[in-house]
Amino acid sequence: LAPYTVRVTVSKEYPTEGSGVADKREEEEEEKGVARARAEAEQREAEKKVQEDEEVETKAVGTSPDGRFLKFDIEIGRGSFKTVYKGLDTETTVEVAWCELQDRKLSRSERQRFKEEAGMLKGLQHPNIVRFYDSWELPSKGRKCIVLVTELMTSGTLKTYLKRFKVMKIKVLRSWCRQILKGLHFLHTRAPPIIHRDLKCDNIFITGPTGSVKIGDLGLATLKRSSFAKSVIGTPEFMAPEMYEEKYDESVDVYAFGMCMLEMATSEYPYSECQNPAQIYRRVTSGVKPGSFDKVAIPEVKEIIEGCIRQNKDERYAIKDLLNHAFFQEETGVRVELAEEDDGEMIAIKLWLRIEDVKKLKGKYKDNEAIEFSFDLHRDVPEDVAQEMVESGYVCEGDHKTMAKAIRDRVSLICRKREQRQQVRAEQEKRKQEEEQKQLSSESLKNVPSSQGSAQSQCGSQPPTPGLAQPECEEPDVDHQLHYMQSGMTCKC
Structure with missing residues (x-):
């Protein structure tokens, strides 16, 4: 029998297109x-x-x-003088800043003075002042540290803003400077006045939701003054000359405000050209302005800064003057300016009224023109002058109050400047008189006889008669008193 041949056929299957897609999907899944x-x-x-x-x-x-405030182990700020942690006010459930100051050796009187000032700061409430809640001494690692609890500011300071944006728009500068001035005016009008003593861009804070600014670190200046004793208590670049002599008043805050405004206008730290505090001290006490002063581009801003950082504190602007300055006025669309330079003598001054809203000009004036009018400092009343201009058709009835306020503010500023100039002249004349008096006194002392014999020779050479009182020598009739007449002017503003 023939053997059977078995054929085995192996069918080879090739993957179809459908099976490949399924595998790919499986891999993707x-x-x-x-x-x-x-x-x-x-x-x-x-x-x-x-x-x-x-x-x-x-x-x-x-x-x-008292259990009201809690501290969390979350550090939100640190400096050479303090460490700030996040805290919580359990009464309001609002977050606060828990500020711990480095150990300072305070005397009993210094500690008492700080407690008194801290108690006063607790009562301060103003939109442009960082709220101060409480303070106490706290044992820390065997030492005592001072704790301050304040409003929490999370949007940085003017300093951080300048670092981030470099250039500050004039509208922002005007608004923030106005708010700083309002805060300072509030402090200076307390009884007794509160002087910050260490105002600078580093402790002026920005609020996130509204973009407004608040002055902070009010309690630190007192502690710095106590801990550093007779040395520098502020920041040299922002310190007025008289602070080095520890004889100062509210005008040191005006000086510091001028330096803040300078930094805001130039984004440059005042006296950055100096290498050390000693150089700054020499420049400040010599009346040399910071190098960045010449970089201020806007003349009106430069004029304000110059009026704040004058060496003689009596010649500086007052906070009220600055708030009434045309540059810091709210945007009302109405401005009043001096038409010519004030010589300090004229009773009737010429003023310009500028209306910035073209619609209010009634087509009588171009938008770049000003309405000139005269104002008698002794007789005129701002409200009456404004009413006359309304009746004459120069301005709208709705602008009567705005215009009257603008006139009053400008006239008040002119009067205060005149009074300041008169005070400066009076002080200068007083010093001149004192110098002349000293000179005359020294000359008269030189003419006084040095011995009794010479004195007797001036009275005559006759011997004294026993039992009779001798007449005194007549002194030469010399009038050492100088009289100074100064024409004063009272402005009824």
């Missing part, structure tokens, strides 16, 4: 699953970290003596 698992793991880690952070935040590491 697998990759998505891995990615999902990874994302879920990362999310769990993130949630765990957030939970841990929340536990840290909600876990208080310090409490005020």
Whole structure:
């Protein structure tokens, strides 16, 4: 029998197009699953970290003596003089700044003075002042530190703003400077006046929601003054000359404001050309302005800064004068300016009224023209002058109050400047008289006889008669008193 031949046929299958797509989809699904698992793991880690952070935040590491304020172990700021932590006011559930000051050796009188000032600061409430809540001494690592609790400011300072944006728009500069002045005016009108003593861009804070500014670090100047004793208590670049002699008043804050405005206008730190505080001291006490002063581009801003940083404090602007300055006026669309330079003698002065809203000009004047009018400092009343201009058709009835206020502010500023100039002249004349008096006194002393014999020779050479009182020598009739007449002017503004 012939053997059977068995043929085995192996069929070779090739992948079809449909099966390849399925495999690819399966791989993609697998990759998505891995990615999902990874994302879920990362999310769990993130949630765990957030939970841990929340536990840290909600876990208080310090409490005020009365239990109202809590301290969290979250540092939000540090300086050479203080460390700031996040805190909480349990009464209002509002976050606060818990500021711990480095250990300072304060005497009993210094500690008492600080407590008194801190008590006064607690009562201050103003939109442009950082709120001061409380203060106390706290044992820390065997030492005592001072704790200040203040309003929490999270949007930085003017200093950080200048670092970030370099150039400050004139509208922002005007608005922020006006707010700083309002804060200073509030402090200076307290009884007794509160002097900041260390105003600078580093402690003027910006509020996030509104973009307004607030003056801070009010309590630190007192502690610096106590701890540094007779040495520098402020920042040399912002210190008025008289602060080095420790004889000063509110005008030192005006000087510091001028330096802040200079830094805001130029984005350059005052006296940055100096290498050390000694150089700054020599320039300040010699009346040399910072190098950045010449870089101020806007003449009106430059004039204001110059009026704030004058060496003689009596010649500086007052806060009220600055608030009434045309540059810092609210945007009312009405401005009153001097038509010519004031010589300090004229009773009737010429003023310009500028109306910036073209619609209010009634077509009588171009938008670049001004309405000139005369104002008698002794007789005229701003409200009456404004009413006359309304009746004459120069301005709208609705602008009567605005115009009257603009006239009053300008006239008041002129009167105060005249009074300041008169005071300066009177002081100069007084010093001149004192010098002349000293000179005359020294000359008369030179003519006084040096011995009794010479004195007797001036009275005559006759011997004295016993038992009779001798007449005294007549002194030469010399009038050492100089009389100075100064024509004064009273402005009824």
